[in-house]
Amino acid sequence: MEIVTDPESKTESMNEEKYELRxxxxxxxxxxxxxxxNLNKLCEEHLKGKYVIEVIDLLVQPQLAEGDQIFAIPTLxxxxxxxIRKIIGDLSxxxxxLVGLNIRPxxx
Amino acid sequence: MEQLKKSLxxxxxxxxxxxxxxxxxxxxxxxxLICGAAGCGKTLFSLEFIVKGAxxxxxxxxxxxxxxxxxxxxxxxxxxxxxLDRLQRDKKIKVDYVHVERSxxxxxxxxxxxxxxxxxxxxIDSIKAKRVVxxxxxxxxxxxxxxxxxxxxxxxxxxxxxxxxxxxIITGEKGEGFLTRQGxxxxxxxxxxxxxxxxxxxxxTRLLRIVKYRxxxxxxxxxxxxxxxxxxSVLPITALRLEHPVSSERVSSGxxxxxQMLEGRGFFRGSSILVSGTAGTGKTSxxxxxxxxTSKRKERCLYFxxxxxxxxxxxxMRSIGIDLQQHIDNGYLQFNASRPTLNGLEMHLLxxxxxxxxxKPSAIILDPITNLIxxxxxxxxxxMLIRLIDFLQAEQVTVMFTALTLNTVVNxxxxxxxxxxxxxxxxxRDIENNGERNRGMYIxxxxxxxxxxxxxxxxISDDGVQLxxxxxxxxxxxxxxxxxxxxxxxxxxxxLRTHAVTRKDKEIERKRNVLQAKIESLKEEFESVTxxxxxxxxxxxxxxxxxxxxxxxxxxxxxDGNSNGSGK
Numbered sequence: 037m038e039i040v041t042d043p044e045s046k047t048e049s050m051n052e053e054k055y056e057l058r059x060x061x062x063x064x065x066x067x068x069x070x071x072x073x074n075l076n077k078l079c080e081e082h083l084k085g086k087y088v089i090e091v092i093d094l095l096v097q098p099q100l101a102e103g104d105q106i107f108a109i110p111t112l113x114x115x116x117x118x119x120i121r122k123i124i125g126d127l128s129x130x131x132x133x134l135v136g137l138n139i140r141p142x143x144x
Numbered sequence: 145m146e147q148l149k150k151s152l153x154x155x156x157x158x159x160x161x162x163x164x165x166x167x168x169x170x171x172x173x174x175x176x177l178i179c180g181a182a183g184c185g186k187t188l189f190s191l192e193f194i195v196k197g198a199x200x201x202x203x204x205x206x207x208x209x210x211x212x213x214x215x216x217x218x219x220x221x222x223x224x225x226x227x228l229d230r231l232q233r234d235k236k237i238k239v240d241y242v243h244v245e246r247s248x249x250x251x252x253x254x255x256x257x258x259x260x261x262x263x264x265x266x267x268i269d270s271i272k273a274k275r276v277v278x279x280x281x282x283x284x285x286x287x288x289x290x291x292x293x294x295x296x297x298x299x300x301x302x303x304x305x306x307x308x309x310x311x312x313i314i315t316g317e318k319g320e321g322f323l324t325r326q327g328x329x330x331x332x333x334x335x336x337x338x339x340x341x342x343x344x345x346x347x348x349t350r351l352l353r354i355v356k357y358r359x360x361x362x363x364x365x366x367x368x369x370x371x372x373x374x375x376x377s378v379l380p381i382t383a384l385r386l387e388h389p390v391s392s393e394r395v396s397s398g399x400x401x402x403x404q405m406l407e408g409r410g411f412f413r414g415s416s417i418l419v420s421g422t423a424g425t426g427k428t429s430x431x432x433x434x435x436x437x438t439s440k441r442k443e444r445c446l447y448f449x450x451x452x453x454x455x456x457x458x459x460x461m462r463s464i465g466i467d468l469q470q471h472i473d474n475g476y477l478q479f480n481a482s483r484p485t486l487n488g489l490e491m492h493l494l495x496x497x498x499x500x501x502x503x504k505p506s507a508i509i510l511d512p513i514t515n516l517i518x519x520x521x522x523x524x525x526x527x528m529l530i531r532l533i534d535f536l537q538a539e540q541v542t543v544m545f546t547a548l549t550l551n552t553v554v555n556x557x558x559x560x561x562x563x564x565x566x567x568x569x570x571x572x573r574d575i576e577n578n579g580e581r582n583r584g585m586y587i588x589x590x591x592x593x594x595x596x597x598x599x600x601x602x603x604i605s606d607d608g609v610q611l612x613x614x615x616x617x618x619x620x621x622x623x624x625x626x627x628x629x630x631x632x633x634x635x636x637x638x639x640l641r642t643h644a645v646t647r648k649d650k651e652i653e654r655k656r657n658v659l660q661a662k663i664e665s666l667k668e669e670f671e672s673v674t675x676x677x678x679x680x681x682x683x684x685x686x687x688x689x690x691x692x693x694x695x696x697x698x699x700x701x702x703x704d705g706n707s708n709g710s711g712k
Binding site: 060062067070071074094095098099101102105106107108109110111119120121122123124125126127128129132133135136 | 240242243244248249250251252253254255256257258259260262263265266284288
């Protein structure tokens, strides 16, 4: 389990909740690699300093798939803040990811 | 041949009856699709496959549920006596609930279902599963919108399952015009089983049909199946072959005069007998006699009453001189009374199956089968009875059905159409004559024996049931008091005739005496005539003799005189 934490997160304002994100992948497939880099880029841009990303490789820890109800790979799970949301796919559509994470309201 | 056998290896499902229809079970190491509408028993079917595998065949199984949570499943099947929690603790079964909720999911970009593969693979490996159920994988389609990916991934999943070598069941909801909503049959092509649930006349019947079974012969009919406290049982409508063992042993019907009509020895053991007739013709009495006789031989008899309660039957039969209660007390007779409408035909059939398996009777009675019509159509009842007869013949159980014919005119086509199935058919009918109603009985058929072709009068009295010869006179068949009157008349005739004979005899005697006397007198007359004749003859002789003598005397005297004269 590799944990990527933004070093500047502590300095951010405290009224905003910290995003706890888990990304489930299976090995180093192109989709997994794309998802990780897309996520990192997106978080740096929009959630700077208030996020924790946990990347879980199910090939290494298959028993973790059941807990978060993972069936598709890659899946990004937002545990905190509520509500729990899942985004599946390689996260290539930035707009959709932001909406999915409730960072940006869905377009009317 | 060996290769062929290998390619067709089957895994026993453990579901009663299914393995008979499929000729051994589901294809080993391949996925089987079970489809049907909601509530037709897909989940239970597949769960039983897993549980039976774990319990009976030592094949652990993974149940991947997309619809119900593990706890819900456990509660749902607890009523069937399956303890899922315990089986899970014992590592025999693994239930994995896959939650797919569209509102929680956002899709962006490329993905695959590796997560599912990994989960399933992990579950299979953790208990070394041989069986897998995916129930209902179509739920993925409601949660995900990228059909292209889904379809590709499903294809890959089924391929992967085959590679894993697990025997899998995939369930699918029935769709419009297709077997399943998402066309799963396209991916799972080895074996497809369709479940159906129909309600006809407020009574539900569950049906199963094997749509396809690649590389194997299978029953193609719709087979009714049941879900009860012991799980699922599928009942093949007909055994595939007619290969029952047959017995030439005879069993008495309990009515001596009826046995007389059947070569004097009664029915064949293990045969089926139909007693049909209009209301109140004594069908139940015949059945009770048969039950009584069976129990008296110390054989078990099972009596299914669909019309009367056991107490009623016992009371009524006591009035014709048979005591069924003693047989119940001795354990040779068992009643099972239920209203036909209590449950569907299949349930009745299953009840009979179960009771027969448990009680092991040598004869059973169904009184009457006509009432079953209220819960099924004629063809369904016929189907049920065919299966029942098949089953009973295989078990060498003699069965007696009673059936009510509704029309007074004897119609060979009624009686639930079973008359062609049964081995012996007794018909009891009313004969109305001279202002009274009497019962007539005849044997319509009795396979394999020379039976009487006569109509007998069927008399039920305090002493019991009896068959009496009817009187055949110039006015036709006479029964009841007409027959008795005729019999009395015949008796009178006999007395009169006897009397007449004696009178004639006496006359002859007298005549003989007279003649005898005449003969005597004639004899005497003859004797006197003879005497008379004799007398005159003797006189003649005597006269002749005397005359001779006299002449001689005269001659002598003359001679003497001559000599004398000369000398003087």
